[in-house]
Amino acid sequence: MPGNRRSPSPDLSTWWPAGQKVQQWLSDSEAPDCPILRTTLTLEHLLEELWEIGIIDAKRDPFHSWYPPIQVQLGTPQISWTAIHANVRTDIAGINFFAEYQLQSMITLGTIVIQVMYRKPNIVQRLESRNLRTPHIGEIIKATYGSVFPINSVRHVFVEQIQNRATMRCLWHIWGPLAQTEEWSPLSKTLTYGSYEFLAVLGSQVGKVVASFVLTAYGRGVKEVGEIFMFCFDEEYWSLRFDIRDI
Template identity: 30%
Template sequence: MSDNYIQWIIRGQIQQKWIENCGAGCWYPISTFFLMPRHQDYTVDRTSVKLDAKLLTVLNMNNANSTYRKISITQRDEGPPVWWIGRTGPGVIIIDDIFRSKRSEDPYISEFTMAVYKMDFPLDSLKKVFVPNVNERNTLSCVKEVYKTRERIRYPSSAEQTWEPSSSEFHALLGIGIGKLIAAFVLCAWGQGKKRIARIVTFHVGADVHKLYMRFDLEDM
């Protein structure tokens, strides 16, 4: 077990305590940021789309007849870059491509994620957050180490792996990269002690070993 992995576990434990409202010093206040189709600071592109049936199967979703929104947010000025690209639907956010420069003074990606969903759906209806094609380096490193903790599981694996909140693997995934983003999103959207991340699911699609999918299931506390 690497030193980095131990640090990820510790960070994840702290994040989980903040979410459960049993840890002091939470860094993430509830956000008041909101988006409108015509925003003075950002270009907001919204298009109604239908999700591909194969994607719905991969994501274990059965609401094929629902209309989804493909949403792209980019800044209007020439400051440090920030963008949010993804899709939303009833009960789900799919995060496709995100970036925020460390020099940026714009809202955090977690706040954009909250504001994007609230444009079309009530926040409390959200059940799942998907991140397809995860390519954040530290997250990938963490997932590879997590897989080593399970006997007879190699990375990558087409078999769906579920990580429960009581496990050190869950804490590691929550303490780095994409996991930190989703934890921050929960805290800035609902505050402490309201919603929890009930499980984290990781998987690859068939023989496409280059695309890691992550799913975060949300439940009321």
């Protein structure tokens, strides 16, 4: 059972059992039934198939040169970022897939900041009906980061201003009760490894994407999520930081 001695909140029971299974896949190289394998997908493979990739050096583009929220979290205000945009090509079979399956991120050495990740529920079936490969977002994160920096250098994965409704419900069930305790900060909370809150976030849609990145990049039993940090800069959306560590 999770390392937290408290019983899980009934409100978290939707997510933490899935998170427990995901954690087993990450930490145990022999854990059964893991559907996510280490991938050899690269940026070149994406470009050869159906993806458009845009890479912008933030030092040369003023639009991407100021990024205070995450820089504050990292404590390094002078970071140089690279912006990466990946989306399905708009000319596939004459259908506009733009904004139906996309990833927008900012990366620097050791850190990935996911700004937008979106996939319509039926997009996989539509692409597969045209015999087009459909890598999941975790694979795309691995391929895009690995095109600029060594994949073993990742230490933090941020997901900024989460709008996935299921994940937002999970975070609210954590945020609400803790906000009434004395130790709670209105701006941030660390979820310790193995706690029910930690496992609930890991079992949410966003947590599964980050876990799929770790599994596709390193395989099972090599690296895991060691800590999850919740924070917000406004009253509407939360952001998450997943700390990646060796096992």
